Amino acid sequence: LQRQPMVTMDDGADLISMLHTDRRDLLDDVIGGTEETTTGVIRLRAMEADGTLAVPVVAVNDAMTKHFFDNRYGTGQSTMDGILRATNVLLAGKTFVVIGYGWCGRGIARKAAGIGAHVVVVEVDPLKALEAVMDGYRVTDMAEAAAIGQMFVTATGNLHVINGSHFAAMPDGAIVANAGHFNVEIDIKALQAMAESVALVRAGVEEYKLPNGRRIYLLAQGRLVNLACAEGHPAEVMDMSFANQALSIKWLVAGAGENRPAKVYAVPEEIDKQVAELKLKAMGVKLQELSEEQRKYLASWALGTTD
């Protein structure tokens, strides 16, 4: 902020949040910003709702080429990677609880099942819970999941989704990690308060001994396991997010003269499609072209069953 930015790029809405509190003096010169994460977008929408937001912000996170790919395939893989590097446990046959079935959670669940784990999903949204059921997973609430799980990964963007009562119910040897945002999803203070002792048993793996004789292994102190224990998203995923960032900023700057209202904007669909087309070309994948006849058919409503 000391550089007096005209455009902000955020990963969690911290910069834009500070701009709206401590450095409101800089707001006038800011054309707009972009936000990369789900959690950041949640915060921005809250700011928009209570009238605090003072500049237009593009929710890059909501671009299809971002959350559909980065969150699902990137976080899915890098979370498994982080858990394996930290623990070297066998995932096949483990009861693996995924908390949150958003794009990150869907990705984690599929990768965990793909490597042979028995996946259990916990959700608060009935639509996502139903999708998890239909995708073949066992779905239940935290109270039940805590008692049967051997590994737990949070991906909700919410607070204390694993709390003290859950730790108390977990079997001996349970492994707990966070793949959401911030280090708030796991109530670490509750765990610390319960524990008789804590020891660092491998890099990134803390062993908490509970009074009931059981041991719980917390990865990366509850910080993002894919960043702390692995290397975060592969470059092949980040390239699409960055392309969205760059093209969204270009779009913000190009529209600077129009006095765009201060709200949260979706990434324009053309940008999204352009990023996907460039990516496919780079991968050597052939896309089917629509014929002229097909284009007309899709655009016309007069053709029907009986035609």
Add this chain to the structure above:
Amino acid sequence: LQRQPMVTMDDGADLISMLHTDRRDLLDDVIGGTEETTTGVIRLRAMEADGTLAVPVVAVNDAMTKHFFDNRYGTGQSTMDGILRATNVLLAGKTFVVIGYGWCGRGIARKAAGIGAHVVVVEVDPLKALEAVMDGYRVTDMAEAAAIGQMFVTATGNLHVINGSHFAAMPDGAIVANAGHFNVEIDIKALQAMAESVALVRAGVEEYKLPNGRRIYLLAQGRLVNLACAEGHPAEVMDMSFANQALSIKWLVAGAGENRPAKVYAVPEEIDKQVAELKLKAMGVKLQELSEEQRKYLASWALGTTD
């Protein structure tokens, strides 16, 4: 239409289309309508775009509890079911081409892979094509897919996605079916024009002999294979669609006095969630509840990384 309806329920927009052409006299008494299929919604949006649409219509198809479930899990299963009942071929090891990676196509691809087929996806939309790649499928265009496929299923809502040039390239014994809408996705006239002979070899299975000596098997004369050769969606899927229909009509009627503009409406989110909650309860699946603290956290933007 002879019954002079006040509300219409459509499956392909045929009724509403006729209402806007041959029976415009009835339009004044119509409060609105609902539409169940992707193809119908495409037609309605075209009508809205060219200013023809004269009544409000709820796109029930676009409800999450409809297309997320009916199209994906329902059509996915019933398409496999239709193909098996019609042909009794072994799907394991077959090269299975799915044309269109919308919700139906995604469902068909997953079920086909789940039963052991080697799935190839053809798409025109770069975002969907990229998703298919990342989901682990081989993605290419029709020209290449036609030459390697042993089974072909269309799910695009578009015209002639399999045409004469594709039939000419297919290997001997190729099986061709449609799971989209109407019987227009496969260019049957082109196939008929090419064929030296046609014979019904099993119920719902026509064998076309081509001059190159190869045989192509067309299922259900290109009509919807899951309806024509199986029993369509299971009741457990239709119940959610029907709940959406009923609740959407209730919503239309309740708002009849407000003179809602004549356009295509999404199903209100509360209806969608209500349907999902009822379904989970019926299945005995536990949903996690948000705590008061969590509700506040999600609603507040002031809490952040450093908090």
Add this chain to the structure above:
Amino acid sequence: LQRQPMVTMDDGADLISMLHTDRRDLLDDVIGGTEETTTGVIRLRAMEADGTLAVPVVAVNDAMTKHFFDNRYGTGQSTMDGILRATNVLLAGKTFVVIGYGWCGRGIARKAAGIGAHVVVVEVDPLKALEAVMDGYRVTDMAEAAAIGQMFVTATGNLHVINGSHFAAMPDGAIVANAGHFNVEIDIKALQAMAESVALVRAGVEEYKLPNGRRIYLLAQGRLVNLACAEGHPAEVMDMSFANQALSIKWLVAGAGENRPAKVYAVPEEIDKQVAELKLKAMGVKLQELSEEQRKYLASWALGTTD
């Protein structure tokens, strides 16, 4: 047997069993026989063990190109097919109990998971149970599985693996089918004795009403659901079994002069490989050839790490 056969081909060991009991007079002229099923081979080995077996029999069932394919891919698919034709229920999201994790059970479990069911496996053999766990399935005993399952399929070759106590524990609407051998795997008499009423609600589907108010749906009266409700194995699977049968009989007849001891024989490995090679050629799949250098390497023990 009235035709005084020189060679027998059995599907369950019934013919050879009768030959060793009621028609021992015919035994002298019999060169040998073949047996197609797991259950039949179990019976033959019991006959060999107690010294009753009087002719050489080839266990065609044990050929890799039989049980690896016919039992796993064939029964897997046709069992799903039979259940769908009989019931038209949605399999996605159902808790699906597979009893027995032999080749049939493995195939059924994989197809059920592939179509979106949540699979639970019950096994008596610790090696198979461990494999099921590592394959990602939930594994438990019948007492627990009965209480949580919505669909049950038996594939054990054993007696009464679903009994009265299990029926009493099942939830309302449970569907029960057999994909093993004979109609003995389900204790139907126990179910009948418990039921207040029985009604045929669809072709092949009997509804048993229990005193606890719950309904249990028995498919095909406990007979093989893939034969009774679908069309059995696809031709593409049976062709390999038949090729094994034919080539095994050729092998028996060619060796008739050698006075082969009366025991259960494996299908000679060359026959097995020949069948697989013919099948791959028919499917147009390329096999990698070994180079001369590679052949030598595999045959030689003197080459090692330090070489």
Add this chain to the structure above:
Amino acid sequence: LQRQPMVTMDDGADLISMLHTDRRDLLDDVIGGTEETTTGVIRLRAMEADGTLAVPVVAVNDAMTKHFFDNRYGTGQSTMDGILRATNVLLAGKTFVVIGYGWCGRGIARKAAGIGAHVVVVEVDPLKALEAVMDGYRVTDMAEAAAIGQMFVTATGNLHVINGSHFAAMPDGAIVANAGHFNVEIDIKALQAMAESVALVRAGVEEYKLPNGRRIYLLAQGRLVNLACAEGHPAEVMDMSFANQALSIKWLVAGAGENRPAKVYAVPEEIDKQVAELKLKAMGVKLQELSEEQRKYLASWALGTTD
């Protein structure tokens, strides 16, 4: 060998090979040995076939609780782990060639598909090739696979399965690793001879620049990628192998007085089952018990279809 062992434990048959060449003087005191790897067993069987083997050796590798689990689930996971740690590439959407469809190859293929790769299998054995086809993979020979693959993993136990002609055909950026045994599966000398330059670009990743402008990335200098770039098998897999080793040695020693012929022995079935039962108990998984009635049924051949 300086310690004059009475029992040998080998991992590749190097110790026993040296014992039969340079230190034959020690052979008289050796009761027998155990061998842990597929490659070692191949060498031992070659020694047995040419009459060189002078002591009994238990093929621990062939125990179900070893190769069924260690090779499939252990190598499958640790190979993915090694590739991710070495490269941090996104596996979703990659064309991933698995060379060899033995237990290791099957495990690698399933984990690669499970993480979203598009898997292609190369095999020399028609039975295994057919199994790979039916499991849903694309199967072809090395000549074709080399041209389409983006990642290559060898698991054959054989020599130079990737050779100079294959490197010449690979696309730019191809990643090549070995998960078999020794460092002989990849013809590294051929690659070195072709390359214009070699550079270490990440720990364990060498970049070879070819005259055609393409870059090939060789992991761990062709040594076992799961050992060199990750941590080898998880403890939960090795425990079963070690239990087999220990119990097999106990069995060898217990039978030392019987003058067992010098050949390759299978692990006794009781040991295998005992290891599996102990493992399940440790995992808290319930095994179904056979009833007395069921035990009798399985043992008796007299009961049949008509009974």
